[in-house]
Amino acid sequence: MMKLTRHKRSAQALLRWHDAHQFCSRSGQPTKKNMAGSKRVCPSSKIIYYPQMAPVVITLVSDGTRCLLARQSSFPRGMYSALAGFCDIGESLEEAVRREVAEEVGLEVDKLQYSASQHWPFPNSSLMIGCHATVKPGQTEIHVNLRELEAAAWFSCEEVATALRRKGPYSQQENGTFPFWVPPKLAIAHQLIKEWVEKQTCSSLPV
Numbered sequence: 001m002m003k004l005t006r007h008k009r010s011a012q013a014l015l016r017w018h019d020a021h022q023f024c025s026r027s028g029q030p031t032k033k034n035m036a037g038s039k040r041v042c043p044s045s046k047i048i049y050y051p052q053m054a055p056v057v058i059t060l061v062s063d064g065t066r067c068l069l070a071r072q073s074s075f076p077r078g079m080y081s082a083l084a085g086f087c088d089i090g091e092s093l094e095e096a097v098r099r100e101v102a103e104e105v106g107l108e109v110d111k112l113q114y115s116a117s118q119h120w121p122f123p124n125s126s127l128m129i130g131c132h133a134t135v136k137p138g139q140t141e142i143h144v145n146l147r148e149l150e151a152a153a154w155f156s157c158e159e160v161a162t163a164l165r166r167k168g169p170y171s172q173q174e175n176g177t178f179p180f181w182v183p184p185k186l187a188i189a190h191q192l193i194k195e196w197v198e199k200q201t202c203s204s205l206p207v
């Protein structure tokens, strides 16, 4: 993803939303964009459609000394990330984090802290809400939900710091495996992972 200003990101997301919301879901009639381009209206049903983002929680789980990273089979080889999932309707942020962590790796969140958020355009507009979570000491056994993830594991601070420093291309090694790496800087997952390493080592990593 190119580095875009906030206004360009908003404009791009808005154009995509207009393109995907051409018809009214009640009347089936074409909707009309208002002058400012901030909404669409159905002349027949009078329903007003506003652009929407789907809230997604993304959580970096730690047991105090290690952090939990996971991968889906669709990820590039060797890449591990924080746990992410769409919020269910009616859920609070806290409930979504606890449910996602329990569903994906079978762990119970003890403490939870909000970190930062990010607009994410893939595949449609999502509002990524980044959190750090800890599990209770002694309750760290991972049960990977193989319907959602390919693998999940605990990583030491040193392993994660090395992965953050690693530069691509992440090609196959002589032993047939791929190096362990984490999402690039533009992703909030990277920011959460970096924050965790900085907290563990009490030092700042290069931006």
Ligand SMILES: NC(=O)C1=CN([C@@H]2O[C@H](COP(=O)(O)OP(=O)(O)OC[C@H]3O[C@@H](n4cnc5c(N)ncnc54)[C@H](OP(=O)(O)O)[C@@H]3O)[C@@H](O)[C@H]2O)C=CC1
Residues within 6 Å of the ligand: 054, 056, 058, 081, 084, 085, 086, 087, 118, 120, 122, 123, 124, 126, 128, 183, 186, 187, 188, 189, 190
């Ligand atoms: N910026 C970052 O650092 C990161 C961003 N992400 C983003 O977070 C989002 C969620 O991640 P992940 O759960 O791994 O994503 P997936 O794309 O794997 O989605 C998981 C499932 O959620 C359901 N789903 C899809 N869209 C929506 C929606 N709008 N509302 C509710 N449910 C939906 C689908 O289920 P069904 O098949 O049942 O329809 C889908 O199979 C993705 O958009 C991903 O790109 C993820 C990790 C890092």
